[in-house]
Amino acid sequence: MNFQTIPRSRTDIQTMNVFLRGVFNWMSVGLGLTAVVAYGVATTPAIAFVTLGCPKNEVDSDRMAAAVLSSAYRLVQSPDDADVIVLNTCAFIQPATEEAIDEFFELHNDWRPGRPGRRIVVAGCMPSRYGTALTDAM
Secondary structure, eight states: OOOOOOOTTOOSHHHHHHHHHHHHHHHHHHHTSSSEEETTEEEOOEEEEEEOSSHHHHHHHHHHHHHHHTSSSEEOSOGGGOSEEEEEEOOSSHHHHHHHHHHHHHIIIIIGGGSTTOEEEEEEHHHHHHHHHHHHHO
């Protein structure tokens, strides 16, 4: 599984833009295209955010969403309408880590199979804190 991370020590808009450019490049490669044709109409891939944890994560998600709005991708509110979900996690305390893991598996098992090509991007302090150990465990 691929995990993208946002460094928790730097959350300025430039860092968010660099992160999202990497996500957008990864999505284009992962999806194999930059637009999806549905019922004969080309649509731009849609991104939704699921934000867990502290108010700082809300700010980080808002900044990432602003970067999406200024990109070629669409921002949607409902995960059901999304091609990509950015799961912005918290891992400051054990219950927050457990919530993030539960949410990831719920998205992976229930949301992702709903449409071919869907992707989950895990951001926030969980992948920053656990890094490759998290990837290996998943």
